[in-house]
Amino acid sequence: MLSVNSYFEDKVKSIGFEQNSNAISVGVMLPGNYTFGTNAAEKMTVVTGALEIKRTTDVDWVVFSSGESFSVEGNSSFDVKVSIETAYLCEYL
Amino acid sequence: MLSVNSYFEDKVKSIGFEQNSNAISVGVMLPGNYTFGTNAAEKMTVVTGALEIKRTTDVDWVVFSSGESFSVEGNSSFDVKVSIETAYLCEYL
Numbered sequence: 001m002l003s004v005n006s007y008f009e010d011k012v013k014s015i016g017f018e019q020n021s022n023a024i025s026v027g028v029m030l031p032g033n034y035t036f037g038t039n040a041a042e043k044m045t046v047v048t049g050a051l052e053i054k055r056t057t058d059v060d061w062v063v064f065s066s067g068e069s070f071s072v073e074g075n076s077s078f079d080v081k082v083s084i085e086t087a088y089l090c091e092y093l
Numbered sequence: 094m095l096s097v098n099s100y101f102e103d104k105v106k107s108i109g110f111e112q113n114s115n116a117i118s119v120g121v122m123l124p125g126n127y128t129f130g131t132n133a134a135e136k137m138t139v140v141t142g143a144l145e146i147k148r149t150t151d152v153d154w155v156v157f158s159s160g161e162s163f164s165v166e167g168n169s170s171f172d173v174k175v176s177i178e179t180a181y182l183c184e185y186l
Contacts, residue, residue: 047182
């Protein structure tokens with residue numbers, strides 16, 4: 001089953017699904033600043049566009065572009081600055 | 094703005110957006126067999142999973158896996174066999 005979720009006044013939307021019992025979602029972020037909380041640890045991959053992120057353990061902001069990935073710890077959060085419409089893949093670890 | 098579309102009795106869903114005035118969508122296909130029509134020509138990239146496709150000009154079915162892309166002519170169609178949940182990026186050319 002495919003579940004559509006919407007966040008931040010519809011500026012971020014995602015489609016969640018399972019693949020080989022792994023929870024995954026693909027989504028799109030419109031330009032803006034967001035803070036996402038995590039339950040499970042997750043691996044985020046930028047499909048197209050760019051995400052500038054700062055995790056709770058990061059000193060500086062880091063930019064990830066198309067094809068690049070970053071991981072976020074569980075029970076944590078990360079800030080995201082989005083300056084261009086960006087599609088992402090999120091794999092829950 | 095993000096537009097969510099649903100096809101084939103909710104077995105395929107996509108999120109459409111614009112990036113630098115280019116129309117793009119990301120979506121997910123659940124296992125099944127589908128035929129998609131095209132208006133504009135499009136480039137499809139498999140984000141995760143696999144799509145077995147046959148365009149009107151193809152003699153044989155061809156499999157595209159994560160990271161691989163294929164193009165489809167405008168005003169055309171292509172058949173897709175999906176055996177594992179698959180996320181894709183569709184760029185309209």
